[in-house]
Amino acid sequence: MSEKKRVVVGMSGGVDSSVAAALLLREGYDVIGVTLKMWPQDCGSIVEDKCCGPQAMADARSVAARLGIPHYIIDETSDFTKVVIDYFTSEYQAGRTPNPCVLCNEKLKFGNLLQKALGLGASFIGTGHYARVERKGEGFVLRRALNLKKDQSYFLFSLNQQQLSHTLMPIGSMTKEEVREEAKKLGLRVHDKEESQDICFVPENDYAAFLKTRLGQGEFHPGEIVHRDGRVLGKHAGIELFTVGQRKGINVGSPKPLYVLDIEASSRRVIVGDDDELWHSSYRVERSCWGHEGEVSPETRAMVKIRHSHEGAMARLYPEGDGRVRVELEEPQRAITPGQASVFYSEDTVIGGGWIMREHASSAFARATADKRTEVAQ
DSSP: OOSOOEEEEEOOSSHHHHHHHHHHHHTTOEEEEEEEEOSOTTOTTOOTTSTTSHHHHHHHHHHHHHHTOOEEEEEOHHHHIIIIIHHHHHHHHTTOOOOHHHHHIIIIIIIIHHHHHHHTTOSEEEOOOSEEEEEETTEEEEEEOSSGGGOOGGGGTTOOHHHHHTEEOTTTTSOHHHHHHHHHHTTOGGGGOOOOOSOTTSGGGOHHHHHHHHHOGGGOOOEEEEETTSOEEEEESOGGGOOTTOOTTOOOOOSSOOEEEEEETTTTEEEEEOGGGGEEEEEEEEEEEEOTTOSOOTTEEEEEESSTTOOOEEEEEEEEETTEEEEEEEEEEEOOOTTSEEEEEETTEEEEEEEEOOOHHHHHHHHHHHHHHHHHHO
16 A cells, blocks of 8 residues: 555454454554444443443453554444434334344444544544445445355445445454454454344343333333234233234233234234234335445345344335335245334345335234224124
8 A cells, every 4th residue: 555544443342343453454554443432331221341331442442552553432422322222212112123233333333433534534434344345336335244144234234325435344254253363363352252242232132121221111102912803912011012023021811822913103002913924925115225226126136134133035126216115025024023124135235225114914903903893883
């Protein structure tokens, strides 16, 4: 590299972002480490070693010192609360299941951080994500990591061309084992640091406990648990405690297992039924976004994911205008959950995605309850 280009690396204190910084330094970049402080340190809900906790910040500082690069902490607690936490709680109150990591990436890690990096004279931001950004023609594409088990492209689907053009992801072609081995060779203490699969601000992955602490019991929306055929089976303590596909916590008598089919926020009803009623062959997304080639033509065949852990399924895409897309699956999929992101792939390249809309069980339930009202009237 004839002239050093500056890159600001988002350092979470984990092994992935630490090795990303080291690799970029080795490639000749002028590396600056930055850790985003996104959750108040005195908040009782934060887990000490999560990516925004005090131990994580100390680990990031230690790694930066070992690498000989400057390190700064930027306070993003206000925007994190407004953009991520408030969205997280309001989605549950609306009967949807949120995905805060997508929004955090788009608005904070690749939004605020990128703008601050450009203000510091940097050409790029670098991250420890398992994904790949590559130039294609006049634009940039986001591709899955070579290590598909660790792939994080799902969480990055909403990044735009400007964000991708200033992003470096140096570990996207590595396995986790290779990353740890590299960290060990570099003498980084975090080489064997345990990673968490939980959302950073939700201790023990206990969403209910977090929401109770954040909202207070008085902010929950209790109501009825209703079978899909219209029968009222019992009461629940709040729609915020449920998600589509859930079995645990329904707590009503039934000769066979019941699962949450839908959450009707307007009436505060949790609609339940059999597992086979969770399988659907189509769904819609809203607020869609597309890769550098733009919106696809109707009937485009793509692999779609309906949640991060979903292995993917083949489908046809039908853009409907106003950011909506109808997805027709070749094989039914289970628990297509409103509020979750659905990401579209052509082979290993992200071509678009959007947010799953609520429409399945509600219409069937409406028909069932309408039939019961007709029976009563007769």
